[in-house]
Amino acid sequence: MTVRAGSCLCGARAYEIEGDIDAVWVCHCSRCRKASGSSGNSILIVPHDRFRWVRGEDHEDTFALPSGYSITRCRTCGTPLPAETDETHIYVTAGTLDAPLGKGVRTHLFCGSRADWDRDESDVRYFDERSR
Ligand SMILES: [Zn+2]
Ligand SMILES: [Zn+2]
Numbered sequence: 001m002t003v004r005a006g007s008c009l010c011g012a013r014a015y016e017i018e019g020d021i022d023a024v025w026v027c028h029c030s031r032c033r034k035a036s037g038s039s040g041n042s043i044l045i046v047p048h049d050r051f052r053w054v055r056g057e058d059h060e061d062t063f064a065l066p067s068g069y070s071i072t073r074c075r076t077c078g079t080p081l082p083a084e085t086d087e088t089h090i091y092v093t094a095g096t097l098d099a100p101l102g103k104g105v106r107t108h109l110f111c112g113s114r115a116d117w118d119r120d121e122s123d124v125r126y127f128d129e130r131s132r
Contacts, residue, residue: 002018003017004021004098004099005054006082006096006097007098008059009074009078009079010074010076010077010079012055012056012074012077013053013055013056013060013074013079013081014053014054014055014056015054015092015096016051016054017044017046017092018050021044021046021101022044022045022103023103023104023105023106023107024042024044024094024101024103024105025044025045025105025108025109026039026042026043026105026107027041027109028108028109028110028111028113028114028115028118029109029110029113032110033113036080039115040110040118041093042093042094042095043092044091044094044097044101045090045091046082046089046090046092047089048085048088048090051090058075059074059076060072060075060081060083061074061075062083070083079093079096080093080095080096081093081096082096
């Protein structure tokens with residue numbers, strides 16, 4: 001069975017996911033934009049029984065709003081970590097995957113809140129590595 005690893009930027013917190021993973025969900029709501037500092041949160045929805053932490057249990061800090069919205073980050077490097085759950089799944093921050101997923105984005109949520117800059121200009125440029 002395929003096992004995919006994931007970790008934060010400094011490597012203190014790490015996890016593994018067993019088996020195939022569904023396509024990516026992207027949330028563009030104003031809270032996810034603030035919490036990510038970017039266009040939103042990209043999430044993999046993984047059954048609890050196929051997700052396991054490998055290390056770094058003491059490396060998490062969680063910030064929660066009164067509404068219940070929360071974000072959990074690595075205490076050392078600040079990477080947003082998998083944390084939010086429902087009864088059957090954990091929501092894994094897709095950017096923390098260390099391996100290719102083999103799937104793309106299938107669902108965009110809160111598109112009405114999407115930042116107006118979250119689109120390509122007609123003269124958009126793409127570079128395989130950083131530009132000069
Ligand atoms: Zn870290
Ligand atoms: Zn959101």
